[in-house]
Amino acid sequence: MSDNSERVQRFKAEVADMKLRDPATGLDRLLARLGLAGLLGGIGLGVTGWIVSHGTTNALQQRDGIVLALLGVTVAIVGAALWLKATLATFLRFWMARLCYEQQAQADRLATSLGAAPAPGAPLARGGMTRGPVADGRARPGYYR
Amino acid sequence: MTAALAPPAVEPILALQGVRAAYGPIEVLHGVDLTVHPGEVVAVLGPNGAGKTTMLATLAGLHPLTGGDVVLAGRRVSGARPQDLARAGLCLVPEGRGVFPNLTVRENLSMASHGGHKRAAIEAAAYDRFPRLAERRGQLAGTLSGGEQQMLALARGLATDPAVLVLDELSMGLAPIVVEQLYEQVADLARTGVSILVVEQFAGVVLGVAHRAAIMVQGSIAAVGNPSEIESKLSTAYLGG
Numbered sequence: 001m002s003d004n005s006e007r008v009q010r011f012k013a014e015v016a017d018m019k020l021r022d023p024a025t026g027l028d029r030l031l032a033r034l035g036l037a038g039l040l041g042g043i044g045l046g047v048t049g050w051i052v053s054h055g056t057t058n059a060l061q062q063r064d065g066i067v068l069a070l071l072g073v074t075v076a077i078v079g080a081a082l083w084l085k086a087t088l089a090t091f092l093r094f095w096m097a098r099l100c101y102e103q104q105a106q107a108d109r110l111a112t113s114l115g116a117a118p119a120p121g122a123p124l125a126r127g128g129m130t131r132g133p134v135a136d137g138r139a140r141p142g143y144y145r
Numbered sequence: 146m147t148a149a150l151a152p153p154a155v156e157p158i159l160a161l162q163g164v165r166a167a168y169g170p171i172e173v174l175h176g177v178d179l180t181v182h183p184g185e186v187v188a189v190l191g192p193n194g195a196g197k198t199t200m201l202a203t204l205a206g207l208h209p210l211t212g213g214d215v216v217l218a219g220r221r222v223s224g225a226r227p228q229d230l231a232r233a234g235l236c237l238v239p240e241g242r243g244v245f246p247n248l249t250v251r252e253n254l255s256m257a258s259h260g261g262h263k264r265a266a267i268e269a270a271a272y273d274r275f276p277r278l279a280e281r282r283g284q285l286a287g288t289l290s291g292g293e294q295q296m297l298a299l300a301r302g303l304a305t306d307p308a309v310l311v312l313d314e315l316s317m318g319l320a321p322i323v324v325e326q327l328y329e330q331v332a333d334l335a336r337t338g339v340s341i342l343v344v345e346q347f348a349g350v351v352l353g354v355a356h357r358a359a360i361m362v363q364g365s366i367a368a369v370g371n372p373s374e375i376e377s378k379l380s381t382a383y384l385g386g
Binding site for chain 1: 158183217218219220222224225229230232233234248252255256259306308309338339
C-alpha cells in the first residue's frame with residue numbers, strides 16, 4: 001500500500017476549507033411551489049381581469065380589469081421563471097455546458113483550419129489538395145467549376 | 146495483484162460511523178461502520194439488495210443520512226453537497242457507468258474539465274491509461290461496448306485527480322477478461338496512493354486487489370478482515386447459513 005502524502009495533505013486541506021451547507025433541496029422545492037402558484041395565480045388574475053373588463057360598460061371598471069390582467073401577466077411570468085429556475089436548473093446547467101463545449105470545439109476547428117490554410121496568393125504545397133482539374137481533365141474532389 | 150495487509154495505524158481518510166439511511170419510512174442502512182486509510186483498497190461485498198449502493202450514495206452526498214456520520218480526512222462532512230465533495234477529491238464512479246450516451250468519448254472526458262484541468266491533459270492521461278479509448282475518441286459513448294464504457298467512466302473519474310475513488314459494481318455486465326483488465330488499472334491506481342472503496346456483488350477479482358474487505362448483509366457490515374478471511378466467510382454470508 002502506498003501513501004501519496006502530498007495528495008492526501010491537499011485533500012485534507014480541501015476538506016478542511018469546505019463550506020458545509022445543508023443540501024438546498026428544501027429551498028428548491030419551496031421555490032418551485034411558489035413559482036407554480038405564481039404562474040397559476042397570474043393566469044387566474046388575467047382571466048379575472050378579462051371577465052371584469054368584459055362584463056361592464058363602465059370605463060373605470062374596465063381600466064381596473066386591465067390593470068388586474070396586466071398584474072396577472074406579470075405574476076405569471078415571474079412565477080414561470082421561478083418555477084423553471086427551480087425545476088430545470090440542473091438540466092439547463094448541463095445544456096449550457098454542452099453549448100459551451102460545442103462553441104469551443106467549433107472555435108478549435110476553425111482555428112485549426114485557418115492555421116492549416118495557405119496564405120492568400122501562396123503556392124499550394126506539393127501533394128496538397130488541388131482545387132482544379134488534373135491533366136487528364138477529370139475533376140479532383142473539391143474542384144469547383 | 147496485491148496481498149492483504151492489516152489496517153494501518155494512521156487516521157482514516159474516509160470513515161463511516163454508524164451511518165443510517167432510509168428510503169421513505171424503510172431504513173436500509175442500519176448503522177454502517179467502515180474505514181478506508183490513505184492508499185488502501187477496501188472491497189465491500191454483499192448480495193443484491195444489501196445496501197451497498199445506498200452506502201456509496203450516502204457517503205458521496207447523493208442520499209441523505211438519517212443517522213451517524215461520514216468523516217473525510219478527520220472532518221465530519223455529513224450533509225455536504227455532492228459537488229463540494231467531488232471538488233475536494235471524492236470521486237464516485239456509479240453503477241451502470243453513468244456516461245453520457247449521446248456525447249462522444251472526447252466530449253465525455255471534457256465533462257471532467259470543470260475542476261480546471263486542461264482538456265488536452267485529461268485526454269492524454271485517459272488515452273495513456275486506456276489506449277482503446279483513443280481509437281474510439283470520436284465515437285458516441287452509447288455505442289461503445291460495456292467494457293469500453295466502464296473504461297470511459299473510470300477515465301473520466303480519474304481526470305478529476307481524486308484522493309478517494311469510490312467504485313460501484315465495476316464488473317457489472319462485463320466479460321471476465323475485461324473485469325481483470327479494469328482491476329489491473331485499479332491496482333495500478335492504488336499503487337499511486339489513491340484510496341479506493343469498491344463495492345462488488347461478485348468477489349472474483351476484487352479480493353485479489355483489495356487490502357481489506359468487508360461483507361455487507363441487510364444494511365449492516367457483517368464482517369471486516371483481510372481478503373482471505375472474508376473469502377472463507379462469503380458463502381455463509383450470501384446464503385445466510
